[in-house]
Amino acid sequence: MPHAATGRARYRRIIRFATWVFAVTWWYDFLLPRIGLAKFAARGRSARMVRFARRFRTLAVELGGLMIKVGQYMSSRLDVLPPELTKELEGLQDEVPAVPFEQIRVLAEAELGLPFDHVFAEFDETPVAAASLGQVYRVRLREADAAQTGFDGAVLKVQRPGIDEVVAIDLRALRRIAVWMARFRVISKRADVPALVESFAATSLEEIDYLHEAANAERFAEMFADDPRVRVPQVAWERTTKRVLTLEDVTAIKVTDKVGLAHAGIDPKEVATTFAEIMFDQLFEYGFFHADPHPGNLFVSAAANPSVGPAWVLTFVDFGMMGEIPATLRGNLRKLLIAAAGRDGKGIVEAIQGAGVLLPGSNTHELEVVMTHVFERFGGMGFAELREVDPSEFRDFAQEFGDVLFNQPFQLPQDFLLIGRAMSLTSGLCSSLNPAYNIWDSVEPYALALLKSESRNLVADFAKQAAEVAGIAWKLPNRVDSVLDRLEDGTLPIHVPAVEAQIARVERYVKRAIGALLFTALLIAGAVLHNGNEGIGVVMMGSSVIPLLYALFGARRA
Numbered sequence: 001m002p003h004a005a006t007g008r009a010r011y012r013r014i015i016r017f018a019t020w021v022f023a024v025t026w027w028y029d030f031l032l033p034r035i036g037l038a039k040f041a042a043r044g045r046s047a048r049m050v051r052f053a054r055r056f057r058t059l060a061v062e063l064g065g066l067m068i069k070v071g072q073y074m075s076s077r078l079d080v081l082p083p084e085l086t087k088e089l090e091g092l093q094d095e096v097p098a099v100p101f102e103q104i105r106v107l108a109e110a111e112l113g114l115p116f117d118h119v120f121a122e123f124d125e126t127p128v129a130a131a132s133l134g135q136v137y138r139v140r141l142r143e144a145d146a147a148q149t150g151f152d153g154a155v156l157k158v159q160r161p162g163i164d165e166v167v168a169i170d171l172r173a174l175r176r177i178a179v180w181m182a183r184f185r186v187i188s189k190r191a192d193v194p195a196l197v198e199s200f201a202a203t204s205l206e207e208i209d210y211l212h213e214a215a216n217a218e219r220f221a222e223m224f225a226d227d228p229r230v231r232v233p234q235v236a237w238e239r240t241t242k243r244v245l246t247l248e249d250v251t252a253i254k255v256t257d258k259v260g261l262a263h264a265g266i267d268p269k270e271v272a273t274t275f276a277e278i279m280f281d282q283l284f285e286y287g288f289f290h291a292d293p294h295p296g297n298l299f300v301s302a303a304a305n306p307s308v309g310p311a312w313v314l315t316f317v318d319f320g321m322m323g324e325i326p327a328t329l330r331g332n333l334r335k336l337l338i339a340a341a342g343r344d345g346k347g348i349v350e351a352i353q354g355a356g357v358l359l360p361g362s363n364t365h366e367l368e369v370v371m372t373h374v375f376e377r378f379g380g381m382g383f384a385e386l387r388e389v390d391p392s393e394f395r396d397f398a399q400e401f402g403d404v405l406f407n408q409p410f411q412l413p414q415d416f417l418l419i420g421r422a423m424s425l426t427s428g429l430c431s432s433l434n435p436a437y438n439i440w441d442s443v444e445p446y447a448l449a450l451l452k453s454e455s456r457n458l459v460a461d462f463a464k465q466a467a468e469v470a471g472i473a474w475k476l477p478n479r480v481d482s483v484l485d486r487l488e489d490g491t492l493p494i495h496v497p498a499v500e501a502q503i504a505r506v507e508r509y510v511k512r513a514i515g516a517l518l519f520t521a522l523l524i525a526g527a528v529l530h531n532g533n534e535g536i537g538v539v540m541m542g543s544s545v546i547p548l549l550y551a552l553f554g555a556r557r558a
Helices: 004-034 038-043 045-063 066-075 083-089 101-112 143-149 163-182 193-207 210-223 258-263 268-286 327-341 345-354 364-378 383-388 391-407 416-433 440-489 499-530 534-543 545-557
Strands: 120-123 134-141 153-159 244-248 288-290 298-302 312-316 322-324
Touching (some): 004 038, 004 045, 004 163, 045 066, 045 083, 066 163, 163 193, 193 210, 193 416, 210 244, 268 288, 268 312, 268 327, 268 416, 268 440, 327 345, 327 440, 345 364
Antiparallel strands (some): 153 244, 288 322, 298 312
8 A cells, every 4th residue: 555655756757748749849849849940840840759759658657557557558559640659558467566475465365365375275476467457377166166167277367555646646647648739729629538538537547446347348248159269267256355356277379479370370461350340240240359469468369179160269358448439439430441442431420420429510511522632642552551651741631631630620429439439459460460451451341240240230221110100000000090980979078070082082091102102112222222132122122112002002092
């Protein structure tokens, strides 16, 4: 547990580092360009970023806590950040100093209520991993626990002593920095930084609750229960508390260990493609996703029965940081992916507007023009190809369209914090497995599958609407007859001349409307199905003639 003075010193160190970054950035990226020294400022930008990375790395290793999480995020941005910067931070997780085992043992025994010797048959005092929030040890369950769980080899994850207070201090510093950032209009009009920090805070607090993580692991396992490509460790609930988590040991080849993959006969390029597809499933299909898929949380192992499935399995661990996407946002993300795959600038603008990224008052036509030009020139390129593009082309593009993009009312919604993290980690990991990785190779087939799924949903919606209309059509004559009967026997207190004729006209109008709606539903549904199933599509389009004829002629005689 950190001493109060130590906590204050930690807080001040984080704030001092942020102040230095703000000062240097303001001088080189705001002041110098305004006095005509933009080229001078640009020449040293890469060196400044490396200096930022080195100083932050020193700070994160010494402080640990949430600072490691920030460094992990930056080190994963192989797709957009310079290699010299990501290289400075890539080993950050492995540099976290371990807490002495005796401190960990005291905490774990207090949580479990028993001495280690009474809980585990074997335990290794050397940690398998010393992460930013906890440490992981290999243990072997006693016979009774092994019989109950179905496994004896396990890993014990124990929180670092006092980590809850460390997280609280880090969040207080991040909240202070967020308030500073919110005062810069260029930042505040793009993102509600304090709200994003609060979202990160909620996720961080969930991450230090191991009961919550265990529940996430079971939910994730159930989600992929029928997918042979994915493996999830089982939870030993009897040996799990809020601060201690016992899981099945699924340690295998680290996902970025290319030598180990090669020895196992596994192609890293295939791993990259499959990993991207699995992450897409989480984001666009299930709406519940692993928000921390860095290399330390992913293993690859040979499948138990490759003759009936894939030759290897991708194993996810560490379910403390998970994200959930509301159904409406997930629908717009699906539309965005489909539009991007189809190089549809208008579709992309509509999707980001629906997702809340593009705020009211935007000039959507100008933005559609920009997106169309982007796809015409850069669409389909992978990150490696983009790096080979002449920088002058990007400058020309920025000069031509920069004002349009900059002046649009964009803002990053709170839900996008973990989505952006997951996607950036995904693209960075795929690029490390395959330097020539082109995300379009994964996006295009996946978007095509989504499009087929959307088509099926569209047909189902039409079918549902048609059934509802048919139900109304079936009940309507009886309802009209009931009204007429009440008119005849005098129980309906209406005294309007020619009411029966008026009701008859209304009935004919409704029947014609029903016929027209059924015709439209059958025709469109048949057209949608025609590409995937020609036979059913033709039958449905042919059947649409019947309600059309009824709408045109039959309802008149009714």
